[in-house]
Amino acid sequence: MREIRVLVTLQVDECEPDKKIDRDTMQDAAVEAVENAVRHAENNGFSHAWADDLSIGFVDAVPYEEEDEE
Numbered sequence: 001m002r003e004i005r006v007l008v009t010l011q012v013d014e015c016e017p018d019k020k021i022d023r024d025t026m027q028d029a030a031v032e033a034v035e036n037a038v039r040h041a042e043n044n045g046f047s048h049a050w051a052d053d054l055s056i057g058f059v060d061a062v063p064y065e066e067e068d069e070e
Contacts, residue, residue, distance in 0.1 A: 010034070035060075038061065
């Protein structure tokens with residue numbers, strides 16, 4: 001088994017512009033959304049060109065931290 005990492009970029013906006021939500025909360029929500037989506041897709045089987053030869057399984061979803069972020 002090999003672990004392959006894929007960077008997913010999401011756009012996160014407040015549904016109500018006057019209700020400000022902090023970055024950490026947005027980041028947690030985005031990670032949870034990706035994890036839920038991938039787990040749901042995994043249950044249905046991932047569609048890809050090598051499906052007869054490769055089995056892909058979800059490992060983890062974690063926040064991406066850039067070096068200059070604090």
